[in-house]
Amino acid sequence: MSARLAVDIGGTFTDVVLETSDRAHSIKLLTTPDAPERAVLDGVRTILAEAKVAASEVTLVVHGTTLATNALIERKGARTALVTTEGFRDSVEIAWEHRFEQYDIYMERPDPLVPRDLRFGVPERVAADGAVLLALDEAAVRAVAIELRQRKIEAVAVCFLHSFTHEAHERRAGQILAEELPGIAISLSCEVCPEIREYERTSTTIANAYVLPRMAGYLGQLERDLKKEGIAGPLLLMMSSGGITTVDTARRYPVRLVESGPAGGAILALTVAAENGIAKAVAFDMGGTTAKLTLLDDLELQRSRQFEVARAYRFVQGSGLPVRIPVIELVEIGAGGGSIARLDALGRIQVGPDSAGGVPGPACYGNGGTEPTVTDADTALGRLDPARFAGGALPLYPDKARTALQALASALKTDPQGAAAGVTEIVDETMASAARVHAVENGKDTADRTLIAFGGAAPLHAARLARKLGMKRVVVPVGAGVGSAFGFLRAPIAYEVVRTRHVRLDMFDAKMLNELFATMRAEAEAVVRPAAPGEELVETRHAFMRYRGQGHEIAVPLPNSAFAPDAAPDLRRRFEATYETVFGRAIPKLEVEALTWTLSIATARPLPKPVKNLAKSAAPAPVGHREVLDPASGRRENAAIHERTALRPGMSLDGPALIVEDGTTTVVPQGFSARINAVGQIVLEDSA
DSSP: OOOOEEEEOSSEEEEEEEEESSOOEEEEEEEEOOOOHHHHHHHHHHHHHHTOOGGGGEEEEEOOOOOHHHHHHHHSSEEEEEEETOOOOTHHHHHHOOSTTTTTTTTTOOOOOOOOOGGESSSSSEOOOEEEEHHHHHHHHHHHHHHHHHHHHHHEEEEOOTTTTOOOOHHHHHHHHHHHTTTOOEEEHHHHOOOOOHHHHHHHHHHHHHHHHHHHHHHHHHHHHHHHHHOOOEEEOTTTTSSSSEEHHHOOOOOOOTTTTHHHHHHHHHHHHHTOOOEEEEEEEOOOOOOEEEEETEEEEEEOOEESSSSTTOOOSSEEEEEOOEEEOEEESSOOOHHHHHHTTTSOOEEEEEEEEETTOOOOOOOOSSOOOOHHHHTTTOOOOTTGGGGGGGGOOOHHHHHHHHHHHHHTOHHEEEEEEEHHHHHHHHHHHHHHHHHTTTTOOSSTOOEEESSSSSSHHHHHHHHHHHEEEEEOOOTTTGGGHHHTTTBBBBBEEEEEEEEEEEOOHHHHHHHHHHHHHHHHHHGGGGSSTTEEEEEEEEEEEEEOOSSSSSEEEOSSOOOOTTOHHHHHHHHHHHHHHSSSSSSOOEEEEEEEEEEEEEEEOOOOOOOOOOEEEEOOOEEEEEEEETTOOEEEEEEEEEEGGGGGTTTTEEEEEEEEOOOOOOEEEETEEEOOOOOOOOEEEOOO
């Protein structure tokens, strides 16, 4: 027997999945923020014992972690310095020179990760076209190194102006710093983020340096601990791009691990969409801390090259630290199970964005939490079985949930269940609104899509959310409560390389671009091939293009073949087709240019074929009934309780019902029917 492990560390729970040749096992544990590896190792030992699988039989461990993200948010990274071009040390504070909250006179910007006294300029200058205007002053670099040693710096970010066109100065500065400061983590922007836009490139390089010592130490320790447990299989890391990579690459570029958990969920949603023949879907991941939504079209995920972390105004675009990394584009909102509910100044219910997390957690956990949360509301509504939450590992206390909701109830002149109904309606509407805005911003709609729901809290809220978004179908995959971890095991080994080369289509240079892509291919393959010897590799190329004079670009798919000398008209057609999809129309007679080129290499992971619909059969008799308050109608329904393990492919049932499993509960409201498809997924359909 061979087995594969996946571990996802979230803000509230740590999920562990074990897949063997004949079945899958999963468990949820509360995350241990003070030592994240403790929950990982506890979970690994527990699941191997429950499955009766020896550690030596584990051939692969795939890990996604919030450690890099949390270090940035909590400012618990290394003592980091910035070495940059003389006169440009304040670019990280100047940022974009705009106000993300235009009318807030008390607006606060995020503090840079590197304070001003640890930002050093050295004489050197490269022009935008790569010409050297001023040679690097090596003596100045050595003088800076002496001061860094005196300041007890743990990491250094090197980011010179226009180094994406000429990297020799950065590399030489890196060599000098390595000689003068042995053992210090050094990040070069020409390696971390070799592309245009000084602020984003500098911010990304600083973020990488800031988390590098901690992540390198954590990954090294985890690798050793797994070997001590007897696991000989390799440890691979999930990246924000939806691919997995080696520990060595993750140690060099830990910033690429930001948002690794949600990326795993998106990969799972892609697999589910393929199995159900779904062309358009919304992936809905609701965990203990946040909810994430992303769009799928024609079995393709939306991707981006920019993400923000540590926002001063949570979920307000532009208020955080930008990192330019390959990332699956999603919208994230403070609407998880642990999101705290309160009344605002006008007496309206507000949910989130702050969360009770896992410690102390919602009041119903019985760990000392007193503020009402979404999980408390779900418990008070009767949706959750107190003895089955998190597989029974974490009993719930409904009386504590009702007590926490009482203050809200008194202010709203209702009972705790009425307050709970209000909390769930607000959180569902918050998520629906975020999904609508995200779709419109991408030139798309939410109607006529299928909602794919996973994460511990998503199946509880999916049906109501689908109705708000005009969707008629919801799919809840097997193991939905630990969906992101299951997604890790379906992700390809992959790596993306990016380069900025300004190319006007009326001055197209095929030879230069072909040489550039050959170099990029070699760099990407050098990362992927050692982890995937002998496997088929799939190459994907994009150009980030715009009309000349515009300030931002859109990603345009490119063919994988070499460019012919007369390829410019084809590139223009591709750009205009993409532009029209996003903005509704192309603009005639304008010059087109490309700034940045990307190439990704991934192991082939063919998507599954659609499963066939089975003849319907009746579900077995429910194991019980429970009174559940439906927030939509305000009625108390006598919901039938069904064990998911007792439901076989083809079986169907009508709402109101609760389908209970170890990792989550699926709510089937009045007007919805549920059937089990050929691969065991729950398909909810709205007949109202």
